[in-house]
Amino acid sequence: MSTTRLLLLGVVRIFQPAYGYQLRRELLTWDVQQWANINPGSIYTGLRTLAKHGYLQELEEGDRPGRTSYKLTADGETEYFTLLRELLWNVDSFHPDRMQAALSFLWSLRRDEVLAALEARIVKLEQQQKAEPFAERQVLEDPGTPNHVVEMFRIVDARATGELEWTRAFHQRVTDGAYSFAGEPADWQPYPGMVTHWGEIPNPPTN
Structure with missing residues (x-):
């Protein structure tokens, strides 16, 4: 949702x-x-x-x-x-x-917030990596749980490992100045007739 x-x-x-x-x-x-x-x-x-x-x-x-x-x-x-x-x-x-x-919408945030959020995601993904072997061990040591259930943990861990690698690389690209974020000149040309908030620093909403 x-x-x-x-x-x-x-x-x-x-x-x-x-x-x-x-x-x-x-x-x-x-x-x-x-x-x-x-x-x-x-x-x-x-x-x-x-x-x-x-x-x-x-x-x-x-x-x-x-x-x-x-x-x-x-x-x-x-x-x-x-x-x-x-x-x-x-x-x-x-x-x-x-x-x-x-x-799809990261451009509406400032660069410093995007970098901070990516750093936080890296930490959380690293924590998941550390915890995953113990989740596997719990499944394998529980006689009441079918052993194949461990593969559900492994596929999630594989996705998280791939995301961690991508997040580190993406963070470096953003650090190096890639892409445009709020308050910066746009790095692309919207097609004719497109109304966009691209490049604007968001103001607090008003009633």
Whole structure:
């Protein structure tokens, strides 16, 4: 749910105000149906749910009756950054889609925060590596647990090991100045007609 909510809020934030079909089309180019398990048809339902909870504002287009566009409310802006930081700072090896969603919007945070979060993730992943052999031993020593269960721990550990290697390399690239983050000149050119917050330092939401 956190992944879906961040993706919907984030894509609205990029294009706002934007209508549902535009947002659905954009998310499908990200292949969210593959890695985030988002049913394309549920995108419209998700947008309406976020509006119902006060995170999005629905705007009726005067020249197109019945056509609704969306933009973030102040609460939606707060929720966007809360979710982004939650998914960035916390490691969940059983849900790799959460970090992938956070990667989609890292540019809206400052570089120093991204570096700090990556350093924290490295520590947590290293801790998981240290703990994994003892989890295996517990399974193997428990006569009531089938031995094949240990492979569930091993596949999670393999993913975490790969993520640890990537995180260290990504941290070094960001340290060396790769990519653009909030408050920095953009390192790419948005396509014509794209409304984006790229390069802006986020201001605290106001009511």
